[in-house]
Amino acid sequence: MQAGFAASLLAPDLPVPAGVVGPRGKKAGKRFAVYRNNVAVGLAGALGDIFPVVRKLVGDGFFRAMALVYVAQEPPGSPLMFEYGQGFAAFLEDFEPVSQLLYLPDVARLERAWLDAFHAADVEPLDPGALGRVAPEALAELTFTVHPATRIIDSDFAIVSIFSASREDQDISGIRPRQAQSALVTRPGDWVEVRGLPPGASTLFKALIAGVRLGEAAGDALAAHPQFDLPAALAAMLEAGVFIRCAARAPAGSLSA
Structure with a gap:
């Protein structure tokens, strides 16, 4: 019944x-x-x-x-x-x-990711100084554990611009919707953050999320985007709270933070 x-x-x-x-x-x-x-x-x-x-x-x-x-x-x-x-x-x-x-489905995916990140488990993000404590020769061997709130949405459309402007009650008529953008959704503190990723950053972060070592992931990102700024991307990754842990496979540089 x-x-x-x-x-x-x-x-x-x-x-x-x-x-x-x-x-x-x-x-x-x-x-x-x-x-x-x-x-x-x-x-x-x-x-x-x-x-x-x-x-x-x-x-x-x-x-x-x-x-x-x-x-x-x-x-x-x-x-x-x-x-x-x-x-x-x-x-x-x-x-x-x-x-x-055409952009509407990806905007919906970004909104769904925002809410999922909001309700994700509370975990302390990786200390921004963690990479500085790794031996230089071990950096390429680092692997990362993703924060539960981290989401990446790649789109052929300007979803970050449309999402941000709409949330802030701004006019979207000046936005070119066919401008491809990648969105990074994180929650490093108490509130969800959505930011656009420069070319190459999405490739790097998604590879690291999949467990690829830093050296290999960085090589793939640079091969696909020769102008990719790796140091800036790593700094942004740590500031945004994308990961919660990193570990080097080489015993001398092993680290858990």
Whole structure:
């Protein structure tokens, strides 16, 4: 009965679940419709809170209608509402009414990453002075452990500029949306930070996140982007709290911080 009740809440074409009746055994169609509507509207509202930039970009009325379509297709899979909307970016890719806003799915991915980073575990970031305590000959052998809040979103569009301007209630009309940007999402302190990455930094950080040694990851980043500023990227990496630990494989330079 519970499964049928839950399924009917998010499927308007389904009949009132068996066993659901009104006072004195009367039909409960109208009463259940009100309850069904409240649930759908509540989920659409929650989705708007999770993706405020997307909502602002398309307008409140349009977002509500679009969210109701998404709610019907993808009901919550967790009682924790902040986890809802994991598939929203993929939904936007196939939602024809917003097909002209090519950047919208990646903006949604960035918003989802922001919220996931906000709710990630509290872990002390790597001490910015950690690399200075490693023997120079061991630096290339360093591997890193990523902070739970770290996320990287690569996009063919100006998602960092659009996200930041929309969050700060600034006009986005001057932004060139087809300018590729990579976003770094971290939480080095109590608040989530979103910053744009220069060419090469995303390549470096993603390799380090995957467990590649620093020397190899740096070589790959420089090969792909010869103008890449490695020292500046490493300094920004430590300042942003991307990692929580580093270790050198060479015994003489082993380090845990």
